[in-house]
Amino acid sequence: MKKQIYERPLIHRINTGMMNKFGTKTEYAPVSHIDGLAVKDLIKEYGSPLFVLSEDTIRNTYREAVRAFKTRYPKIQFAWSYKTNYINAVCNIFHQEGSWAEVVSGFEYQKAINNGVPGPKIIFNGPDKSDDDLRRAITNNSPIHIDHLDELYRLTELAEEMNKRPNVAIRVNMDTGIYPMWDRFGFNYENGQAWDAINKIILGNRLELIGVHCHIGTFMLSPQAYATAAYKLSDLALGIKKKFGKTIHYIDMGGGFASKNTLKGSFLPGADTTPTIDQFAESITTALLNAGFTEKDLPLLVLETGRALIDEAGYLLGSVIANKRLSDGRRATIMDFGVNILFTSFWYDHKISPAQEFSSYTEDTVMYGPLCMNIDVVRSHITLPPLKKEDHVVVHTVGAYNMTQWMQFIAMRPAVVLIGTDGKSHLIRNKETIENIESSEVMPDFLKKHALASGILK
Amino acid sequence: MKLLKNIALSDTGFVFNPGTGDSFSVNPIGLSILKDLQEGKSEEAIRNRVIEDYQTDKETIEKDLYDFLKMIEQFNLTDYHE
Numbered sequence: 001m002k003k004q005i006y007e008r009p010l011i012h013r014i015n016t017g018m019m020n021k022f023g024t025k026t027e028y029a030p031v032s033h034i035d036g037l038a039v040k041d042l043i044k045e046y047g048s049p050l051f052v053l054s055e056d057t058i059r060n061t062y063r064e065a066v067r068a069f070k071t072r073y074p075k076i077q078f079a080w081s082y083k084t085n086y087i088n089a090v091c092n093i094f095h096q097e098g099s100w101a102e103v104v105s106g107f108e109y110q111k112a113i114n115n116g117v118p119g120p121k122i123i124f125n126g127p128d129k130s131d132d133d134l135r136r137a138i139t140n141n142s143p144i145h146i147d148h149l150d151e152l153y154r155l156t157e158l159a160e161e162m163n164k165r166p167n168v169a170i171r172v173n174m175d176t177g178i179y180p181m182w183d184r185f186g187f188n189y190e191n192g193q194a195w196d197a198i199n200k201i202i203l204g205n206r207l208e209l210i211g212v213h214c215h216i217g218t219f220m221l222s223p224q225a226y227a228t229a230a231y232k233l234s235d236l237a238l239g240i241k242k243k244f245g246k247t248i249h250y251i252d253m254g255g256g257f258a259s260k261n262t263l264k265g266s267f268l269p270g271a272d273t274t275p276t277i278d279q280f281a282e283s284i285t286t287a288l289l290n291a292g293f294t295e296k297d298l299p300l301l302v303l304e305t306g307r308a309l310i311d312e313a314g315y316l317l318g319s320v321i322a323n324k325r326l327s328d329g330r331r332a333t334i335m336d337f338g339v340n341i342l343f344t345s346f347w348y349d350h351k352i353s354p355a356q357e358f359s360s361y362t363e364d365t366v367m368y369g370p371l372c373m374n375i376d377v378v379r380s381h382i383t384l385p386p387l388k389k390e391d392h393v394v395v396h397t398v399g400a401y402n403m404t405q406w407m408q409f410i411a412m413r414p415a416v417v418l419i420g421t422d423g424k425s426h427l428i429r430n431k432e433t434i435e436n437i438e439s440s441e442v443m444p445d446f447l448k449k450h451a452l453a454s455g456i457l458k
Numbered sequence: 459m460k461l462l463k464n465i466a467l468s469d470t471g472f473v474f475n476p477g478t479g480d481s482f483s484v485n486p487i488g489l490s491i492l493k494d495l496q497e498g499k500s501e502e503a504i505r506n507r508v509i510e511d512y513q514t515d516k517e518t519i520e521k522d523l524y525d526f527l528k529m530i531e532q533f534n535l536t537d538y539h540e
């Protein structure tokens with residue numbers, strides 16, 4: 001008789017009448033391929049763990065977002081938020097689609113320049129811009145979004161010194177009914193700070209005010225908050241027109257639309273609760289269209305959407321290192337990736353699928369990363385089939401913020417591969433090497449030698 | 459190790475303990491092991507039987523069987539009074 005396929009023996013208690021807090025069946029349906037390529041082949045070729053991005057998904061998500069806004073409002077422009085994922089290949093997909101760049105540091109600014117983005121299409125945000133950064137942005141005619149009064153004064157001095165008239169916008173913060181309120185960036189709307197900055201810019205007559213900007217928060221689940229924000233920015237733009245006869249060219253609504261991830265502690269999966277891009281578009285464009293602009297003065301709507309455009313295009317492939325049983329009887333699975341490269345596991349209960357077929361038996365498991373640290377928990381509860389050493393898993397919706405906020409801690413960072421619309425895999429970031437890391441270290445002469453003897457402990 | 463005498467096993471992998479009212483589910487290989495225990499087979503005999511029936515090796519089943527038996531103990535399905 002032919003022997004049966006082996007699967008670890010499992011037993012679990014049935015809690016009748018209780019809602020299963022460990023998730024739904026779809027969570028552990030196997031995902032063996034991504035865009036037609038087998039997970040096991042990708043891992044064989046590029047190693048494990050491995051980040052994978054889908055070009056198809058990126059382009060489709062972007063086009064869907066453009067459609068949602070374009071069908072409702074005549075003038076729109078996306079600017080790719082570099083911090084969300086600034087691997088150059090990713091940025092260039094967005095630039096090919098027509099997106100500008102949105103950057104928040106000199107480093108990101110240089111990346112956008114290196115990617116060939118023209119100066120006037122690089123929006124320069126953030127509280128930390130050095131004099132050199134500002135000079136370069138002034139020379140390139142980039143829109144500079146002023147965050148605080150110190151920056152406004154310094155920029156005015158530099159404009160005089162360079163005999164230029166920089167294009168600027170102000171970042172505005174405001175109460176949109178969302179708690180916590182992001183009031184540490186920009187000038188407040190309610191207490192008059194925003195008007196104070198506007199008066200200083202226009203009456204100072206050294207800077208050209210072309211826009212107003214806000215970014216009301218990240219992973220926002222409320223389209224209504226955007227309607228409030230769009231209304232308040234419109235009010236400023238209309239007030240400027242009335243008071244100074246000056247037309248504001250654009251209203252920049254920042255980013256923040258939630259992706260389909262599930263926030264830790266929420267009861268329902270994110271895929272069921274996240275508003276659609278159409279709902280956000282409807283709120284924002286309705287507020288702008290009803291604000292009272294004449295057709296000629298209708299501002300360009302700029303969007304700096306980050307996570308909602310890239311999260312779903314990203315996957316992390318990984319492998320099981322070991323299984324163990326914790327002292328309280330729970331099963332634990334140790335993976336070859338942890339919070340070092342999957343930073344977003346601090347925020348989300350990521351959906352994780354096995355990459356191979358299983359029977360329908362499952363087990364409640366704690367999923368740990370490989371770091372020797374207690375904080376290294378990828379999922380504190382997850383229902384999975386019995387995974388064994390070297391089995392593969394697919395972590396979903398990891399395209400945003402992981403490939404920028406990952407840490408080189410204990411282990412080196414993995415390769416990143418793009419599955420192209422051509423159906424082939426393309427390496428877009430090499431696996432880190434010890435040479436990469438040590439090339440920036442310097443050893444002082446007096447530390448070059450030591451006298452530890454070799455030999456075996458006795 | 460022995461299974462409690464009154465534990466009911468169904469062929470669909472449903473396990474019921476009438477003493478406590480607890481119910482459990484097991485996968486097919488788990489069910490076959492519970493049946494072995496009911497028949498009074500030793501751990502070694504179970505191990506050999508599994509190696510006969512399944513595509514596995516001694517190290518794997520040793521490790522997994524140890525873990526499975528610990529779980530059964532923790533769920534109070536074993537008889538301590540022998």
Ligand SMILES: Cc1ncc(COP(=O)(O)O)c(C=O)c1O
Nearest residue numbers: 081215218255256304305306307
């Ligand atoms: C100014 C600004 N714009 C855009 C974004 C992108 O936000 P998100 O990824 O939530 O869409 C951020 C992120 O914090 C930001 O600070």
